Amino acid sequence: MKYVCFMAVLDAIDWDIREPNPTSCRASIAPIAPRVLLADDQEEMLLTIATMLEEEFDIVGLAENGTEVLDLVRKRSPDVLVLDIFMPVMNGMETATSLRASGCPVKVLFLTVIDDSDFVQSAVSMGALGYVLKPHLATDLIPAIRAVLQGRLYVSPCMHWS
Secondary structure (H helix, E strand, O other), X not given: OHHHHHHHHHHHOOOOOOOOOHHHXXXXXXXXXXXXXXXXXXXXXXXXXXXXXXXXXXXXXXXXXXXXXXXXXXHHOOOEEEEOOOOOOOOHHHHHHHHHHOOOOOEEEEEEOOOOHHHHHHHHHOOOOEEEEHHHHHHHHHHHHHHHHOOOOEEOOOOOOO
């Protein structure tokens, strides 16, 4: 009798044994997008850059000055900071110096209009790994971010610096 009751219970269970659906697992195996924080005092520039990068990178914040950058870096822990040099309140060079002094591990990439080898040298000496000219944004920024993420130096190829 016990055997018959047990069989009745087994028959009542809805056995749904199927192969896993590979599309339902994609989210769990997708690579994690690198986290990027953008800083520029021109809102239009920030939105242009964010739109350009959003398919490949996780844009974790937009800042319009150096003090906003310091706050967002602390709160959002980006992998890369794309930083304009000339911003109000605290410029990009001061911001990068402050981040380095605090021991922050974020990788810094300057995006600027300043085509000057002295600025490149200053940026590199303070620990920046990237220097991209805004007029070359469309061709240089994504390769620069990839290089910086790998710990490699990237300077817009049109720049002549030593």
